[in-house]
Amino acid sequence: MGSATSRRADKNPTRGAHEPGDPNLAERLRKAEAALVGRPRLSMRLRLVVSLALCFILSCAFSLGAFSLLRTAKAKLLLLQTLERLDDRMLRVRALADEGTLAAADVDKVVESLGQAEPLLRSDGDALEANDRDAAPALLVQLGTCRRLLSALRRGAGGGVAGLPTEQAAELRRAEAEGGRLLEAVIRHERVSLDTTVRLAEAGPLVLLGLQLLLFAGIVVAFAKALVEPIRRFGEYTARIAAGDYSFIAPARGYRDEFSDLALAVNTMLGELQAQQDRLVKGAKLAAVGTLTSGIAHELNNPLNNVAITAETLMEELRTLSDDEKWRLLQDIYFENERASEIVRSLLDFTRQEKSEAGAVDLAEVIGSTLRLAQNEMNLNNVSFSCELPPDLPRVRGTANQLRQVLLNVLLNAIQAMPRGGRVWVSAGTPEAGRVCVEVRDEGEGIPPEVLPRIFDPFFTTKEPGRGTGLGLSVSLAIVRTFGGDLQVTSEAGKGTTVHACLPRAEER
Amino acid sequence: MAQGTDVMVLDDEPIVGERLRPALEKEGHTVEVFTDSEQAIDRLKQKRFGVLVTDMKMRGPSGMDVLRFVREQAPGTQVIVITGYATIETSHEANAWGAYRFVAKPFKLKELVKLVEQAAKLASA
Ligand SMILES: Nc1ncnc2c1ncn2[C@@H]1O[C@H](COP(=O)(O)OP(=O)(O)O)[C@@H](O)[C@H]1O
Ligand SMILES: [Mg+2]
Numbered sequence: 001m002g003s004a005t006s007r008r009a010d011k012n013p014t015r016g017a018h019e020p021g022d023p024n025l026a027e028r029l030r031k032a033e034a035a036l037v038g039r040p041r042l043s044m045r046l047r048l049v050v051s052l053a054l055c056f057i058l059s060c061a062f063s064l065g066a067f068s069l070l071r072t073a074k075a076k077l078l079l080l081q082t083l084e085r086l087d088d089r090m091l092r093v094r095a096l097a098d099e100g101t102l103a104a105a106d107v108d109k110v111v112e113s114l115g116q117a118e119p120l121l122r123s124d125g126d127a128l129e130a131n132d133r134d135a136a137p138a139l140l141v142q143l144g145t146c147r148r149l150l151s152a153l154r155r156g157a158g159g160g161v162a163g164l165p166t167e168q169a170a171e172l173r174r175a176e177a178e179g180g181r182l183l184e185a186v187i188r189h190e191r192v193s194l195d196t197t198v199r200l201a202e203a204g205p206l207v208l209l210g211l212q213l214l215l216f217a218g219i220v221v222a223f224a225k226a227l228v229e230p231i232r233r234f235g236e237y238t239a240r241i242a243a244g245d246y247s248f249i250a251p252a253r254g255y256r257d258e259f260s261d262l263a264l265a266v267n268t269m270l271g272e273l274q275a276q277q278d279r280l281v282k283g284a285k286l287a288a289v290g291t292l293t294s295g296i297a298h299e300l301n302n303p304l305n306n307v308a309i310t311a312e313t314l315m316e317e318l319r320t321l322s323d324d325e326k327w328r329l330l331q332d333i334y335f336e337n338e339r340a341s342e343i344v345r346s347l348l349d350f351t352r353q354e355k356s357e358a359g360a361v362d363l364a365e366v367i368g369s370t371l372r373l374a375q376n377e378m379n380l381n382n383v384s385f386s387c388e389l390p391p392d393l394p395r396v397r398g399t400a401n402q403l404r405q406v407l408l409n410v411l412l413n414a415i416q417a418m419p420r421g422g423r424v425w426v427s428a429g430t431p432e433a434g435r436v437c438v439e440v441r442d443e444g445e446g447i448p449p450e451v452l453p454r455i456f457d458p459f460f461t462t463k464e465p466g467r468g469t470g471l472g473l474s475v476s477l478a479i480v481r482t483f484g485g486d487l488q489v490t491s492e493a494g495k496g497t498t499v500h501a502c503l504p505r506a507e508e509r
Numbered sequence: 510m511a512q513g514t515d516v517m518v519l520d521d522e523p524i525v526g527e528r529l530r531p532a533l534e535k536e537g538h539t540v541e542v543f544t545d546s547e548q549a550i551d552r553l554k555q556k557r558f559g560v561l562v563t564d565m566k567m568r569g570p571s572g573m574d575v576l577r578f579v580r581e582q583a584p585g586t587q588v589i590v591i592t593g594y595a596t597i598e599t600s601h602e603a604n605a606w607g608a609y610r611f612v613a614k615p616f617k618l619k620e621l622v623k624l625v626e627q628a629a630k631l632a633s634a
Pocket of ligand 1: 413417444445446447456460467468471474497
């Protein structure tokens with residue numbers, strides 16, 4: 001099978017100095033820019049700095065917490081040691097006193113311990129638990145009493161408690177008993193509290209680790225989204241641009257960041273690409289008109305010649321002709337003149353600049369006017385055509401002149417493929433919902449399979465210089481793609497070529 | 510006044526024949542007008558014409574084909590080629606095939622009639 005299908009992305013090979021071009025385009029670019037810029041800025045850098053600062057602050061807070069826990073634990077440890085030693089010594093003194101073998105050194109030890117414990121209990125440091133702090137004054141009173149009486153005992157130099165007056169000895173015993181009870185309660189509490197503090201200090205790092213893990217995960221997910229999502233979107237944009245759709249990037253989010261700057265740059269590039277393509281399309285249009293020149297000159301010269309020779313006859317034979325004959329000659333002049341005007345009009349219609357905004361186009365009208373434009377070129381080349389259009393062909397998206405340009409390029413190719421004449425079949429239909437396709441088939445020389453993949457390349461031509469520019473199909477494809485359509489060429493060398501131009505239906509309003 | 514010659518006018522634009530016929534007949538020529546080159550060739554096979562005035566681009570056989578036919582089958586006939594779009598190549602080709610003159614549209618009736626006169630003299634000589 002020598003038949004193959006070719007679909008190619010359009011490339012823009014030309015590069016030129018910037019020129020004002022389509023004012024519409026500049027306006028649309030400005031609007032797209034305004035839409036992109038008119039959002040609150042939330043830059044990636046700001047988000048990065050804030051996230052890192054958050055991590056830092058969290059770490060600091062936990063370090064400080066851990067530090068203070070350690071300090072508390074240390075203070076509690078000191079307190080516990082002191083209080084336990086005091087308790088021990090007091091018990092010992094009481095026991096020795098009961099035995100009556102209390103030595104001065106033992107009393108000194110208790111007094112010394114009392115001296116160490118009292119400032120710890122008195123200082124409202126954080127070492128004491130809250131309820132112990134409430135109990136501390138009472139304890140201090142008892143301990144103070146013990147101290148006073150023990151000091152008195154010491155001064156009285158010996159002999160145990162017996163060395164004290166009876167009521168003082170009783171007071172000492174009471175104070176010792178009460179103090180010991182309170183002291184033991186405080187010790188119990190503080191043990192538990194120390195335990196808790198130590199356990200907290202143990203658990204802290206684990207909790208910190210967990211929290212940081214969560215935070216990091218959150219940051220990573222957020223940044224991945226902030227990076228991956230736009231990159232994916234830009235991937236879509238480039239695919240779209242490669243397919244020939246040069247419409248500007250519109251805002252996709254409620255804020256802007258560094259990717260918005262990229263979008264702005266891409267939009268500027270797209271504006272330039274559109275301007276380039278507009279210039280290319282215009283150039284190719286002139287080239288197509290150039291191809292038509294001989295046909296148009298011929299087509300114009302025929303009616304002009306008819307007018308000239310008829311007018312000449314009229315002038316020469318003014319006196320000899322009957323009124324009827326004069327009337328017929330004048331009619332000839334009138335209609336031949338109409339014929340010439342019609343040709344000029346269709347050519348001007350085709351070359352006129354039009355707004356590049358796509359609208360709803362009547363394909364039947366486009367096909368009809370283009371066939372008329374190419375009519376003479378076909379006559380000159382002994383090419384006949386048949387055209388079959390369904391009566392209710394839906395309107396398509398595009399601009400009439402650009403679609404005429406596409407059709408003319410395709411028709412000219414068909415004519416040029418049949419140097420010894422032949423037939424062109426033009427038809428249209430809606431093979432799938434939402435799309436309207438025009439088919440142009442010729443019985444010309446066809447396209448060899450090895451050439452087929454290149455026919456959409458700009459400046460690719462198999463024709464001799466002066467006859468082909470190689471722009472017809474590349475520009476036609478670009479035009480059709482800007483309207484969301486596609487161009488397909490199938491060919492069998494030696495048998496003929498079929499071109500399908502499909503366009504999306506215009507939205508009915 | 511020179512005696513009339515048989516002149517064939519061939520152009521797919523009917524108005525050309527309609528205007529040329531009376532102008533040439535006024536000069537004493539016998540004129541046959543054709544708008545279809547195939548029919549014209551058939552007629553050329555039957556009858557010898559002194560002068561043939563033919564358009565270049567036509568449906569079916571072109572003016573150049575008719576010119577070639579005349580050169581091969583009726584060498585005495587002088588051929589005047591008129592064309593709507595004159596290129597250097599076509600005028601060269603016409604000259605190479607021995608056309609008497611190559612005339613671009615739009616032409617003046619008087620000038621064409623004069624050319625036919627001159628060609629007729631050559632044909633009868
Ligand atoms: N209908 C057709 N029949 C045969 N070949 C064709 C046809 N249409 C296009 N081609 C081939 O594709 C090439 C590119 O076409 P195009 O882009 O219109 O440029 P150009 O017509 O100026 O050469 C042509 O040179 C020709 O080889
Ligand atoms: Mg072409």
